[in-house]
Amino acid sequence: MENYQADEHRYEQMHYERCGRSGILLPQVSLGMWHNFGAVDDYDRSRQIVRYAFDHGITHLDLTNNYGPPYGSAEQTLGRLVDDDLRPYRDELFIATKAGYDMWPGPYGNWGSRKYLMASLDQSLRRMHLQYVDLFYSHRYDPATPLEETLQTLVDIVRSGKALYVGISRWPLEATRFAFRYLRERDVPCLIYQGRINLLDRAPIQEGILDLCREEGVGFISFSPLAQGLLTDRYLNGIPEGSRMSRGKFLRPEMLTDEVLQSIRQYKAEAEAEGLALSEYALSWILRQPGVTSVLVGASSTEQLQKNLRCIGH
Numbered sequence: 001m002e003n004y005q006a007d008e009h010r011y012e013q014m015h016y017e018r019c020g021r022s023g024i025l026l027p028q029v030s031l032g033m034w035h036n037f038g039a040v041d042d043y044d045r046s047r048q049i050v051r052y053a054f055d056h057g058i059t060h061l062d063l064t065n066n067y068g069p070p071y072g073s074a075e076q077t078l079g080r081l082v083d084d085d086l087r088p089y090r091d092e093l094f095i096a097t098k099a100g101y102d103m104w105p106g107p108y109g110n111w112g113s114r115k116y117l118m119a120s121l122d123q124s125l126r127r128m129h130l131q132y133v134d135l136f137y138s139h140r141y142d143p144a145t146p147l148e149e150t151l152q153t154l155v156d157i158v159r160s161g162k163a164l165y166v167g168i169s170r171w172p173l174e175a176t177r178f179a180f181r182y183l184r185e186r187d188v189p190c191l192i193y194q195g196r197i198n199l200l201d202r203a204p205i206q207e208g209i210l211d212l213c214r215e216e217g218v219g220f221i222s223f224s225p226l227a228q229g230l231l232t233d234r235y236l237n238g239i240p241e242g243s244r245m246s247r248g249k250f251l252r253p254e255m256l257t258d259e260v261l262q263s264i265r266q267y268k269a270e271a272e273a274e275g276l277a278l279s280e281y282a283l284s285w286i287l288r289q290p291g292v293t294s295v296l297v298g299a300s301s302t303e304q305l306q307k308n309l310r311c312i313g314h
Protein backbone atom coordinates (compact mmCIF):
# COMPACT_ATOMS: atom_id res chain seq x y z
CA MET A 1 0.00 0.00 0.00
CA GLU A 2 1.13 3.55 -0.69
CA ASN A 3 2.48 5.72 2.12
CA TYR A 4 -0.22 7.19 4.28
CA GLN A 5 -0.93 10.89 4.45
CA ALA A 6 -4.04 11.65 6.50
CA ASP A 7 -6.79 13.55 4.70
CA GLU A 8 -6.37 17.24 5.32
CA HIS A 9 -10.16 17.63 5.58
CA ARG A 10 -10.47 14.96 8.29
CA TYR A 11 -11.96 17.24 10.93
CA GLU A 12 -14.56 18.91 8.73
CA GLN A 13 -17.52 16.54 9.08
CA MET A 14 -17.20 14.79 12.41
CA HIS A 15 -18.94 16.18 15.50
CA TYR A 16 -17.14 15.92 18.82
CA GLU A 17 -18.89 15.61 22.17
CA ARG A 18 -17.45 16.44 25.56
CA CYS A 19 -16.91 13.27 27.55
CA GLY A 20 -18.70 13.94 30.84
CA ARG A 21 -17.05 16.71 32.90
CA SER A 22 -13.59 16.33 31.42
CA GLY A 23 -11.24 17.99 28.99
CA ILE A 24 -11.74 15.25 26.42
CA LEU A 25 -13.86 15.51 23.29
CA LEU A 26 -14.72 12.23 21.60
CA PRO A 27 -16.04 11.75 18.06
CA GLN A 28 -19.73 10.86 17.93
CA VAL A 29 -18.67 7.71 16.08
CA SER A 30 -15.73 5.71 17.42
CA LEU A 31 -14.22 2.54 15.96
CA GLY A 32 -14.03 -0.77 17.84
CA MET A 33 -11.47 -3.42 16.92
CA TRP A 34 -13.16 -6.49 18.43
CA HIS A 35 -13.69 -8.18 15.04
CA ASN A 36 -11.90 -7.75 11.69
CA PHE A 37 -8.48 -6.77 13.07
CA GLY A 38 -7.07 -10.10 14.25
CA ALA A 39 -4.20 -12.10 12.79
CA VAL A 40 -6.83 -14.17 10.94
CA ASP A 41 -8.02 -11.06 9.06
CA ASP A 42 -6.49 -9.50 5.98
CA TYR A 43 -4.07 -6.80 7.17
CA ASP A 44 -4.61 -4.55 4.16
CA ARG A 45 -8.37 -4.54 4.73
CA SER A 46 -7.95 -3.75 8.43
CA ARG A 47 -5.55 -1.00 7.43
CA GLN A 48 -8.00 0.48 4.95
CA ILE A 49 -10.74 0.58 7.57
CA VAL A 50 -8.56 2.38 10.13
CA ARG A 51 -7.24 4.81 7.49
CA TYR A 52 -10.81 5.52 6.39
CA ALA A 53 -11.86 6.07 9.99
CA PHE A 54 -9.07 8.52 10.78
CA ASP A 55 -9.53 10.31 7.45
CA HIS A 56 -13.12 10.96 8.55
CA GLY A 57 -12.38 12.28 12.01
CA ILE A 58 -12.67 9.06 14.01
CA THR A 59 -9.95 9.78 16.53
CA HIS A 60 -11.02 7.18 19.08
CA LEU A 61 -10.03 3.51 18.64
CA ASP A 62 -11.21 0.91 21.14
CA LEU A 63 -9.28 -2.29 21.83
CA THR A 64 -9.04 -4.98 24.49
CA ASN A 65 -6.20 -7.29 25.46
CA ASN A 66 -7.91 -10.39 24.05
CA TYR A 67 -9.37 -9.08 20.76
CA GLY A 68 -8.26 -11.16 17.80
CA PRO A 69 -8.34 -14.04 17.20
CA PRO A 70 -5.96 -15.14 18.51
CA TYR A 71 -5.95 -13.16 21.73
CA GLY A 72 -3.73 -10.10 21.57
CA SER A 73 -3.57 -9.99 17.79
CA ALA A 74 -5.87 -6.96 17.31
CA GLU A 75 -3.45 -5.01 19.50
CA GLN A 76 -0.59 -6.36 17.38
CA THR A 77 -2.40 -5.16 14.27
CA LEU A 78 -2.72 -1.74 15.87
CA GLY A 79 1.01 -1.82 16.66
CA ARG A 80 1.73 -2.53 13.01
CA LEU A 81 -0.60 0.29 11.97
CA VAL A 82 1.16 2.64 14.35
CA ASP A 83 4.49 1.76 12.73
CA ASP A 84 3.14 1.88 9.16
CA ASP A 85 0.70 4.80 9.25
CA LEU A 86 -0.27 6.30 12.56
CA ARG A 87 2.89 7.23 14.48
CA PRO A 88 2.97 10.82 13.11
CA TYR A 89 -0.64 11.22 14.30
CA ARG A 90 -0.27 9.74 17.80
CA ASP A 91 -1.28 12.97 19.51
CA GLU A 92 -4.44 13.17 17.38
CA LEU A 93 -5.56 9.71 18.49
CA PHE A 94 -7.37 8.55 21.61
CA ILE A 95 -6.56 4.86 22.04
CA ALA A 96 -8.25 2.64 24.61
CA THR A 97 -7.61 -0.85 25.84
CA LYS A 98 -9.04 -3.04 28.60
CA ALA A 99 -8.50 -6.05 30.79
CA GLY A 100 -11.06 -8.11 32.68
CA TYR A 101 -11.83 -11.23 30.67
CA ASP A 102 -9.88 -14.37 29.94
CA MET A 103 -6.42 -13.56 28.56
CA TRP A 104 -3.73 -16.05 29.65
CA PRO A 105 -3.79 -19.38 31.48
CA GLY A 106 -3.66 -19.76 35.23
CA PRO A 107 -5.12 -17.74 38.08
CA TYR A 108 -3.61 -14.34 37.10
CA GLY A 109 -4.90 -13.91 33.55
CA ASN A 110 -8.54 -12.98 34.19
CA TRP A 111 -10.91 -10.81 36.29
CA GLY A 112 -9.88 -7.78 38.36
CA SER A 113 -6.78 -8.35 40.47
CA ARG A 114 -3.95 -5.84 40.62
CA LYS A 115 -1.62 -8.57 39.38
CA TYR A 116 -3.71 -9.15 36.23
CA LEU A 117 -4.48 -5.53 35.32
CA MET A 118 -0.90 -4.31 35.74
CA ALA A 119 0.67 -7.17 33.77
CA SER A 120 -2.01 -6.98 31.09
CA LEU A 121 -1.51 -3.29 30.42
CA ASP A 122 2.26 -3.80 30.13
CA GLN A 123 1.63 -6.55 27.57
CA SER A 124 -0.86 -4.39 25.66
CA LEU A 125 1.60 -1.50 25.40
CA ARG A 126 4.26 -3.84 24.03
CA ARG A 127 1.87 -5.27 21.44
CA MET A 128 0.65 -1.84 20.34
CA HIS A 129 4.14 -0.28 20.24
CA LEU A 130 2.89 2.52 22.47
CA GLN A 131 4.35 4.14 25.57
CA TYR A 132 0.94 4.91 27.02
CA VAL A 133 -2.75 4.46 26.23
CA ASP A 134 -5.18 7.31 26.45
CA LEU A 135 -7.74 5.21 28.26
CA PHE A 136 -7.57 1.99 30.24
CA TYR A 137 -10.70 0.15 31.35
CA SER A 138 -11.63 -2.45 33.88
CA HIS A 139 -13.56 -4.55 31.35
CA ARG A 140 -15.89 -6.15 33.87
CA TYR A 141 -16.98 -6.16 37.46
CA ASP A 142 -15.30 -8.87 39.51
CA PRO A 143 -17.51 -9.98 42.42
CA ALA A 144 -14.65 -11.85 44.11
CA THR A 145 -11.92 -9.18 44.15
CA PRO A 146 -12.35 -6.25 46.55
CA LEU A 147 -13.49 -3.26 44.50
CA GLU A 148 -10.83 -1.18 46.23
CA GLU A 149 -8.10 -3.42 44.80
CA THR A 150 -9.28 -3.04 41.21
CA LEU A 151 -9.96 0.68 41.56
CA GLN A 152 -6.69 1.50 43.34
CA THR A 153 -4.91 -0.27 40.49
CA LEU A 154 -6.64 2.05 38.02
CA VAL A 155 -5.51 5.04 40.10
CA ASP A 156 -1.92 3.73 40.21
CA ILE A 157 -1.94 3.07 36.46
CA VAL A 158 -2.77 6.72 35.81
CA ARG A 159 -0.14 7.85 38.31
CA SER A 160 2.43 5.65 36.53
CA GLY A 161 1.73 7.46 33.25
CA LYS A 162 0.82 4.25 31.40
CA ALA A 163 -2.75 5.52 30.90
CA LEU A 164 -4.01 9.09 30.87
CA TYR A 165 -7.59 8.26 31.87
CA VAL A 166 -9.52 5.29 33.20
CA GLY A 167 -12.97 3.87 32.65
CA ILE A 168 -15.13 0.93 33.60
CA SER A 169 -17.23 -1.35 31.43
CA ARG A 170 -20.23 -3.50 32.26
CA TRP A 171 -20.15 -2.80 36.00
CA PRO A 172 -23.53 -3.03 37.79
CA LEU A 173 -25.16 0.11 39.18
CA GLU A 174 -24.11 0.06 42.85
CA ALA A 175 -20.53 -0.96 42.10
CA THR A 176 -20.43 1.78 39.46
CA ARG A 177 -21.58 4.34 42.02
CA PHE A 178 -18.84 3.14 44.38
CA ALA A 179 -16.25 3.28 41.60
CA PHE A 180 -17.12 6.83 40.57
CA ARG A 181 -16.80 8.01 44.18
CA TYR A 182 -13.60 6.07 44.90
CA LEU A 183 -11.85 7.37 41.78
CA ARG A 184 -13.03 10.97 42.22
CA GLU A 185 -11.81 11.06 45.83
CA ARG A 186 -8.35 10.10 44.57
CA ASP A 187 -8.35 12.79 41.87
CA VAL A 188 -8.48 10.25 39.07
CA PRO A 189 -12.10 10.70 38.02
CA CYS A 190 -13.67 8.00 35.90
CA LEU A 191 -13.68 9.39 32.36
CA ILE A 192 -16.23 7.08 30.80
CA TYR A 193 -18.52 4.09 31.25
CA GLN A 194 -18.74 1.58 28.39
CA GLY A 195 -22.03 -0.31 28.12
CA ARG A 196 -24.44 -1.61 25.51
CA ILE A 197 -27.34 0.59 24.49
CA ASN A 198 -29.11 0.01 21.21
CA LEU A 199 -32.68 -0.14 19.93
CA LEU A 200 -32.89 -3.81 20.93
CA ASP A 201 -31.19 -3.56 24.33
CA ARG A 202 -31.70 -0.61 26.64
CA ALA A 203 -30.47 -2.12 29.90
CA PRO A 204 -28.12 0.72 30.99
CA ILE A 205 -31.01 3.17 30.56
CA GLN A 206 -33.48 0.96 32.43
CA GLU A 207 -31.01 0.18 35.23
CA GLY A 208 -30.19 3.86 35.82
CA ILE A 209 -26.55 3.64 34.72
CA LEU A 210 -26.86 6.31 32.03
CA ASP A 211 -28.59 8.66 34.51
CA LEU A 212 -25.84 8.04 37.05
CA CYS A 213 -23.16 8.85 34.47
CA ARG A 214 -24.92 12.10 33.63
CA GLU A 215 -25.31 13.10 37.28
CA GLU A 216 -21.68 12.28 38.04
CA GLY A 217 -20.20 13.92 34.96
CA VAL A 218 -18.93 10.65 33.49
CA GLY A 219 -19.15 10.03 29.74
CA PHE A 220 -20.97 7.04 28.25
CA ILE A 221 -19.96 5.12 25.13
CA SER A 222 -22.26 2.50 23.65
CA PHE A 223 -20.74 -0.72 22.33
CA SER A 224 -22.49 -2.93 19.75
CA PRO A 225 -24.77 0.00 18.80
CA LEU A 226 -25.99 -1.94 15.76
CA ALA A 227 -26.53 -5.11 17.85
CA GLN A 228 -23.58 -6.66 15.98
CA GLY A 229 -25.22 -5.95 12.62
CA LEU A 230 -28.82 -6.90 13.44
CA LEU A 231 -29.83 -3.23 13.24
CA THR A 232 -28.81 -2.95 9.58
CA ASP A 233 -30.11 -4.51 6.39
CA ARG A 234 -27.64 -7.41 6.80
CA TYR A 235 -30.06 -10.10 8.01
CA LEU A 236 -33.39 -9.03 6.49
CA ASN A 237 -33.17 -11.69 3.77
CA GLY A 238 -31.34 -14.52 5.48
CA ILE A 239 -27.79 -14.93 6.77
CA PRO A 240 -25.21 -13.77 4.20
CA GLU A 241 -22.00 -15.73 3.84
CA GLY A 242 -19.11 -14.04 5.58
CA SER A 243 -21.39 -12.11 7.97
CA ARG A 244 -20.74 -12.26 11.71
CA MET A 245 -23.79 -14.46 12.19
CA SER A 246 -22.58 -16.90 9.55
CA ARG A 247 -19.45 -17.38 11.67
CA GLY A 248 -21.81 -18.05 14.55
CA LYS A 249 -19.61 -17.52 17.60
CA PHE A 250 -20.74 -14.20 19.07
CA LEU A 251 -23.90 -13.58 17.00
CA ARG A 252 -25.69 -16.90 16.73
CA PRO A 253 -28.48 -17.67 14.24
CA GLU A 254 -30.86 -18.51 17.13
CA MET A 255 -30.67 -14.83 18.16
CA LEU A 256 -32.54 -13.97 14.95
CA THR A 257 -35.96 -14.94 16.30
CA ASP A 258 -39.23 -14.00 14.60
CA GLU A 259 -39.76 -11.42 17.33
CA VAL A 260 -36.35 -9.82 16.70
CA LEU A 261 -36.92 -9.83 12.93
CA GLN A 262 -40.28 -8.18 13.44
CA SER A 263 -38.69 -5.43 15.56
CA ILE A 264 -35.95 -4.90 12.99
CA ARG A 265 -38.55 -4.58 10.20
CA GLN A 266 -40.53 -2.12 12.30
CA TYR A 267 -37.44 0.02 12.95
CA LYS A 268 -36.60 -0.10 9.26
CA ALA A 269 -40.08 1.20 8.42
CA GLU A 270 -39.65 4.01 10.98
CA ALA A 271 -36.24 4.83 9.48
CA GLU A 272 -37.62 4.94 5.95
CA ALA A 273 -40.43 7.23 7.07
CA GLU A 274 -37.70 9.68 8.08
CA GLY A 275 -35.75 9.06 4.87
CA LEU A 276 -32.92 7.30 6.75
CA ALA A 277 -31.14 3.98 6.41
CA LEU A 278 -31.82 1.60 9.31
CA SER A 279 -28.21 1.79 10.57
CA GLU A 280 -28.29 5.58 10.47
CA TYR A 281 -31.60 5.63 12.36
CA ALA A 282 -30.34 3.16 14.96
CA LEU A 283 -27.13 5.10 15.64
CA SER A 284 -28.87 8.49 15.70
CA TRP A 285 -31.35 7.17 18.26
CA ILE A 286 -28.51 6.27 20.63
CA LEU A 287 -26.75 9.59 20.15
CA ARG A 288 -29.95 11.41 21.07
CA GLN A 289 -30.09 9.78 24.53
CA PRO A 290 -28.98 12.46 27.00
CA GLY A 291 -25.62 11.49 28.45
CA VAL A 292 -24.36 9.40 25.53
CA THR A 293 -21.00 10.67 24.28
CA SER A 294 -20.26 8.31 21.38
CA VAL A 295 -21.31 5.14 19.59
CA LEU A 296 -18.62 2.50 19.25
CA VAL A 297 -19.23 0.80 15.92
CA GLY A 298 -17.58 -2.17 14.31
CA ALA A 299 -17.09 -2.55 10.57
CA SER A 300 -15.86 -5.24 8.21
CA SER A 301 -15.50 -2.79 5.29
CA THR A 302 -15.01 0.89 4.60
CA GLU A 303 -18.45 0.88 2.92
CA GLN A 304 -20.10 -0.06 6.21
CA LEU A 305 -18.21 2.65 8.03
CA GLN A 306 -19.20 5.16 5.40
CA LYS A 307 -22.88 4.29 5.93
CA ASN A 308 -22.53 4.39 9.69
CA LEU A 309 -20.97 7.85 9.60
CA ARG A 310 -24.20 9.23 8.15
CA CYS A 311 -25.62 9.45 11.68
CA ILE A 312 -23.32 12.32 12.58
CA GLY A 313 -24.93 15.55 13.60
CA HIS A 314 -28.56 14.34 13.56
Ligand SMILES: NC(=O)c1ccc[n+]([C@@H]2O[C@H](COP(=O)([O-])OP(=O)(O)OC[C@H]3O[C@@H](n4cnc5c(N)ncnc54)[C@H](OP(=O)(O)O)[C@@H]3O)[C@@H](O)[C@H]2O)c1
Binding pocket: 031, 032, 033, 034, 035, 036, 062, 063, 139, 169, 170, 194, 195, 222, 223, 224, 225, 226, 227, 228, 229, 230, 232, 233, 234, 242, 243, 244, 245, 279, 296, 297, 298, 299, 300, 301, 303, 304, 305, 307, 308
Ligand atom coordinates in the same frame (compact mmCIF):
# COMPACT_ATOMS: atom_id res chain seq x y z
N1 LIG B 1 -17.11 -3.51 26.64
C1 LIG B 1 -17.48 -4.64 26.14
O1 LIG B 1 -17.68 -5.64 26.84
C2 LIG B 1 -17.66 -4.75 24.65
C3 LIG B 1 -18.43 -5.80 24.11
C4 LIG B 1 -18.60 -5.84 22.73
C5 LIG B 1 -18.04 -4.86 21.93
N2 LIG B 1 -17.27 -3.87 22.48
C6 LIG B 1 -16.67 -2.80 21.65
O2 LIG B 1 -17.64 -2.28 20.77
C7 LIG B 1 -17.15 -2.35 19.43
C8 LIG B 1 -18.28 -2.50 18.48
O3 LIG B 1 -19.00 -3.70 18.73
P1 LIG B 1 -19.71 -4.45 17.55
O4 LIG B 1 -18.69 -4.79 16.51
O5 LIG B 1 -20.56 -5.50 18.12
O6 LIG B 1 -20.61 -3.22 16.97
P2 LIG B 1 -21.81 -3.09 15.95
O7 LIG B 1 -21.55 -1.79 15.26
O8 LIG B 1 -23.10 -3.29 16.66
O9 LIG B 1 -21.63 -4.30 14.92
C9 LIG B 1 -20.62 -4.26 13.95
C10 LIG B 1 -20.85 -5.32 12.88
O10 LIG B 1 -22.11 -5.13 12.25
C11 LIG B 1 -21.98 -5.27 10.84
N3 LIG B 1 -22.21 -3.93 10.27
C12 LIG B 1 -21.77 -2.73 10.72
N4 LIG B 1 -22.21 -1.72 9.95
C13 LIG B 1 -22.97 -2.27 9.00
C14 LIG B 1 -23.71 -1.72 7.92
N5 LIG B 1 -23.75 -0.41 7.69
N6 LIG B 1 -24.41 -2.59 7.12
C15 LIG B 1 -24.37 -3.93 7.36
N7 LIG B 1 -23.68 -4.51 8.37
C16 LIG B 1 -22.99 -3.69 9.17
C17 LIG B 1 -20.57 -5.79 10.60
O11 LIG B 1 -20.56 -7.20 10.72
P3 LIG B 1 -20.24 -8.21 9.52
O12 LIG B 1 -19.04 -8.96 9.97
O13 LIG B 1 -21.45 -9.07 9.43
O14 LIG B 1 -19.99 -7.44 8.28
C18 LIG B 1 -19.83 -5.18 11.77
O15 LIG B 1 -18.62 -5.84 12.07
C19 LIG B 1 -16.19 -3.53 19.46
O16 LIG B 1 -15.28 -3.52 18.38
C20 LIG B 1 -15.52 -3.31 20.78
O17 LIG B 1 -14.52 -2.31 20.65
C21 LIG B 1 -17.10 -3.81 23.82
